[in-house]
Amino acid sequence: MEGSIDWETFSHPLELLVALAVGLLIGMEREWRVHQDEDSSDEHAGLRTFGLMGLLGGVTGLLQASAGWLTAAALLAVAAVLIAQRRKGNQSLPLEDVTTLVAALVTTLLGALATSGMPQLAATSAVVIVVLLHLKPTLHHWVGALSQEELRAVLRLLVISLVVLPVLPDKGYGPYAALNPRTIWLFVVLISTLSFVGYLAIRVLGPKRGYLVTGLFGGLVSSTATTAALARLARQDQRSVAPLAAGIALANGVSVVRMTAVVAAIHPALAFAAAWPLGCGALVALICALLLWRAHDGKGTGKAIEISNPFGLGPALKLASLLAVIQVLAAFLEDRYGQAGIQVLAAFAGLVDVDAITLTVARGTAGGAAIAPAVAALLIAVLANAVFKSVVLFSAGGKIAIWGIGALALMCTAGAIAWAIPSPLEALGGDALVNQPSG
Template sequence: MPQDDLIQLFSHFGLAALLGFLIGLERELRDETIPTVGIRDFVLFSLIGALSSYAALGLQASWLILAGFAGFLALLLSSYWVQRDQGPGITTELAAVLTFFLGVIIMHGATLLAIALAILMLGVLFPKDAIKRFRSRVQIHEMRAVLLFLTITFVILPVLPRQSLDTFLTHSVGTVTAVDQSTGEVDIRLDGDARVSAGDRVMLSQPDGTRIGFVRITAAENLNASGGYEGRQLADVRPDISVDGGLGIEFLEVMASAVRPYMLWLIVVLVSFVSFAGYVSIKILGSRVGIGLTGLIGGLVSSTVTTLSFARRSIEAPAGNSLFAMAIILASSVMFPRLLLEIAVINPPLMKNIAVPLTAMGITGALMAAVLYFRSRQPDTATVNVEFHNPFSLKSAVSFGLVFAGILMFTRLATFYLGDAWLPAVALVSGLTDADAIAFSMSSLQASGLIHIDWAAFNLVLGAISNTFMKLFLVLGLGDRALFKTLIGPFLVIGIVGLVSTLLYYDLGTALQAAGG
């Protein structure tokens, strides 16, 4: 056998023994009595699996794996029979079976998979007490919410149409015959029964239904028409591309073009998942945790709910305003990496483009919270009970979807009728309602080629800053006045850092020129 093959063989057997050792160590640490199945047994289980697999590969007889497993299983069952009166659990036996098959797949070359499965096993076996505490806190309505979430994610989402709604309000007009890439002039061959006239606006679609722009008809005669292209994807306009006509009501067509049911619901699912992850974290840790940790994790569930809770608490205990302010800033700062994560799923190029200002604001918020913590005379050992309701329900999902769809249509109408230069006003107003919605709206505009990527990033930052300052005014209306004064400085610093980093990082001159501003 070549030396390289021998080294690889030894490494595979060594990895099998190591994984068996780690799993056996966990079992011995877990069992307070003298275990009947311990470290040495698990090492041997893994090696038996590896040896069975090696023999099967060498002799081209896969039945040897089954034979090895049968012998191993007989020994395991006899051990279980001896200790059957010690407890009803079979966790150790199941871990032993999985350990055997870890050795099998290692010899088949799936070393990374074996390591990942071993880590997953240890991750399930170690936190036994935490899992039991979590089980005691789980309620039936929360399990229903999980089932509903899985249903709308893996059953409903895949069947939703990926085209924008305006494609369902259109009819075929013809196809593109020629396009002048320098002037944007588009020639169209009309269908036999199609009728267009000067001033009409028709849509261009790729074979998959993706909208790539519009053509404003300037001349039409018999079965030929021509017009000027409107959009930012002229390079994608080629002969034989489909040309569609709409209802003739431009206002409705523009609004409908902003909404793609699949993408809209994907974003609803994504936002719900992030919020639900934070909610589960709170359930595991308990509702009464440290103020700082509540602010940090509560920002994933809902930074608005977290802010409202601490604002009301400041009325009851104004002495803790510094800590309350720290928690509110942490909750607001979590929004920035949260937005990065969400945008990365649907628009990776924009995520990379927006990473610098959002990261800068997130870090600044964390530093401001740290300053307040060290200036506070009381340590963060107090607990606070913030009541978070299950962030996922069909009602909440539909409500967010409607708000998001409304902001999508609002921004699309503003872009179409007022021009891109008005987007900052739209972002500031929409950000007061929901930071996620305005962020995804700008992402949708940029992905559709309707605005420059730097201009989308700038307005996304404005929307996030607007949402941040909205929380400040919530504190002003519902919290202690001293808490509001404590928050003014840090929030101003976060906003200034966001604006300055955006102005320095992006070429807004080019973006404004492209926007016509």
């Protein structure tokens, strides 16, 4: 067609520009790092050098069709030049120079990637690399803040995720074939990972940074444990009751969001249907947290709460056992009474833990069960769990009980009202997703 632009003509120059931009971006961070280090030498690989390395990789990427060995040769040449420049006598390269060397090799490879038909992936990778390089002090602080037991917990998490999970049989056992070892353990890994991320965030940031931060990440670990811990602190620090109540409200709002995320990982259609009532409840909890925080006129937020490490073989096995029991009960009740039986189970299981019943409901819906009763079961579990937390708060007494129970009541009421009102998300094209065939 006359007058049309042949974009193929410009593809190689544009890809070379991406390769150059990748090198300049990484080189900018390396240049900045050298200027921040007073002891660094004037001879260093910076903006121009990394830009040239990105361009070198781009050129080798264009030529690799006719000479595939060029990329490997370019990598060896870059490594040899940098090592020869920075090595002093028989001494080893300083650690920062090793990082620069690795960054240089990656830059060359990303340049080749950009001219091999994947410029967007090369640019995205470059941004991630720059962030990692720039966050060096922060990452070192995070790792240094971990205790030996917490490091072991990370290793255990990796073992059960990458070693144990793949070898478990993917087949139903037991009554109603409701016990699938791989599925149960996959759920354990999912919940344990979310909980451990929240725990690490509290450990790294420090629980003394404010009860809102504690509530935010404590909701990922366990909103019940966070509620109990903050309520216990309210007895010792009456001046901080308002921010403590704010942390409780935020922890419970985050737990609802976490619940929705878990459902989305298993059955997106159910998560979409539940997002309206659960989201409204979480929003009201957030508003309560902000109002309670603004009501606080003091600085009494210095005491820290103690949240135990949520990941260990003991808690993981307990969660797996609880999930197995609830799945068998769910299969039995659904066989006898239909999905009404699941809702009754949700009322009792929610008093103990919402994770197991959430996973059971999501899995059952993904297997072909109707979505609307499943949403009701999730809301019932949230309500039952809020009732249990209200009992915990009531035992603490004082203003923390009034404000904490009030925030929980408003959250649940907002979710119930939203459930009774047609979701506005359906008008945006959600009907097709919600009504799509399950499984």
